[in-house]
Amino acid sequence: MKNLSIVILTLLLSTTIALGQYEGTKHPETNSYQYDQPYRIVNVKPAKGKKVKNVILMIGDGMGLVQVSAAWVANRGKLNLDNCTTTGFSRTWCANKLITDSGAAGTAMATGSKTNYHCISVDPEGNPLTSLTDRAHSSGLKTGIVVTCNLPDATPSVFCANNIDRDLEEAIAADYLHCNVDYIFGAGREKFSKRADKRDLLDEMKQKGYQVCTTWNETSKIKQGKVFSVPMEGQLPLAKERGDLFTKASLHAIHLLSKNKKGFFAMLEGSRIDDCGHWNDMPKLVEEVLDFDRSIGEVMKWAEKDGQTLVIVLADHETGGLTLLDGDIKTGTVSGNFASKGHSGVMVPVYAYGPGAEAFSGIYENTEVFQKIVKLLNLNQ
Ligand SMILES: [Zn+2]
Numbered sequence: 001m002k003n004l005s006i007v008i009l010t011l012l013l014s015t016t017i018a019l020g021q022y023e024g025t026k027h028p029e030t031n032s033y034q035y036d037q038p039y040r041i042v043n044v045k046p047a048k049g050k051k052v053k054n055v056i057l058m059i060g061d062g063m064g065l066v067q068v069s070a071a072w073v074a075n076r077g078k079l080n081l082d083n084c085t086t087t088g089f090s091r092t093w094c095a096n097k098l099i100t101d102s103g104a105a106g107t108a109m110a111t112g113s114k115t116n117y118h119c120i121s122v123d124p125e126g127n128p129l130t131s132l133t134d135r136a137h138s139s140g141l142k143t144g145i146v147v148t149c150n151l152p153d154a155t156p157s158v159f160c161a162n163n164i165d166r167d168l169e170e171a172i173a174a175d176y177l178h179c180n181v182d183y184i185f186g187a188g189r190e191k192f193s194k195r196a197d198k199r200d201l202l203d204e205m206k207q208k209g210y211q212v213c214t215t216w217n218e219t220s221k222i223k224q225g226k227v228f229s230v231p232m233e234g235q236l237p238l239a240k241e242r243g244d245l246f247t248k249a250s251l252h253a254i255h256l257l258s259k260n261k262k263g264f265f266a267m268l269e270g271s272r273i274d275d276c277g278h279w280n281d282m283p284k285l286v287e288e289v290l291d292f293d294r295s296i297g298e299v300m301k302w303a304e305k306d307g308q309t310l311v312i313v314l315a316d317h318e319t320g321g322l323t324l325l326d327g328d329i330k331t332g333t334v335s336g337n338f339a340s341k342g343h344s345g346v347m348v349p350v351y352a353y354g355p356g357a358e359a360f361s362g363i364y365e366n367t368e369v370f371q372k373i374v375k376l377l378n379l380n381q
Pocket of ligand 1: 062102274275278319343
């Protein structure tokens with residue numbers, strides 16, 4: 001009897017272990033998605049050999065190589081990004097951590113200096129750094145930023161503010177008054193109008209000469225001058241609900257900034273790719289990358305016509321530790337697995353299109369993105 005119960009116990013135990021192993025090989029956290037609205041990619045030829053007059057830096061927050069690959073499968077094996085003629089890799093580590101955040105990674109690209117985790121365009125000692133937008137402005141270029149997150153969030157802020165802590169959003173919002181950026185579009189209106197210190201920054205932005213807009217409709221009617229557009233509180237909605245708002249705002253910014261004879265620098269961010277990585281949500285993630293890619297296509301069409309515009313598409317870091325495990329290009333189905341709810345330390349891809357694109361091939365530190373842009377636009381130090 002005793003022997004029998006040992007046999008049964010052993011059998012039960014080994015079955016459980018076997019089942020566990022089986023479940024393990026089935027990667028139970030696989031996240032699958034089929035995209036039902038594949039789109040045609042734009043047909044463009046990049047201008048070569050001309051001087052770079054304008055630079056458009058497009059940042060996919062958290063958009064690693066696997067995020068791009070998943071979107072590529074979902075859209076039936078094609079992306080507007082494929083029009084880029086040069087690719088490279090950027091190393092994302094920050095001064096005090098291997099795994100960076102958007103504050104330190106953005107600071108590296110915006111100022112050319114590695115800094116500590118959570119810093120916004122200050123060095124590791126807390127001293128303010130000048131950014132690409134400051135330098136472009138002092139060199140006579142117009143500047144703009146368009147994002148889908150709230151403006152005091154890390155990536156837009158590294159171009160408009162200086163702070164040792166990205167979480168001090170009210171102080172960061174107040175820095176927008178002094179940033180000299182000509183076109184600003186994003187969410188987070190409450191950080192400017194419903195503040196603990198009772199300041200009305202929307203009114204203060206008006207005093208600074210900005211046309212302050214609280215709807216897209218108002219924004220779209222502006223034909224010239226400085227723009228500060230905050231159509232929403234919080235974040236802009238996700239891709240499905242947002243429609244083509246990011247593309248429209250990006251093209252509107254480019255249209256206004258390009259009236260400047262000396263050229264412009266613009267930073268356009270697909271901010272919410274990162275959120276979807278944190279949530280380990282494959283469907284929403286793919287939709288965000290594809291929305292970003294649609295905008296990339298429209299920006300490339302504009303750049304092709306202009307002939308003197310360099311478009312750079314890159315990420316600040318990867319989010320979610322995503323792996324692509326299966327999929328079908330014919331049906332646009334992708335399956336993947338996330339290893340993390342946070343960021344990872346893997347190198348991220350850099351894509352470039354237009355005159356000067358060759359400068360972005362190779363493997364380099366994220367700080368070199370800044371140096372390459374400064375050199376190509378011949379910006380003041
Ligand atoms: Zn993140």
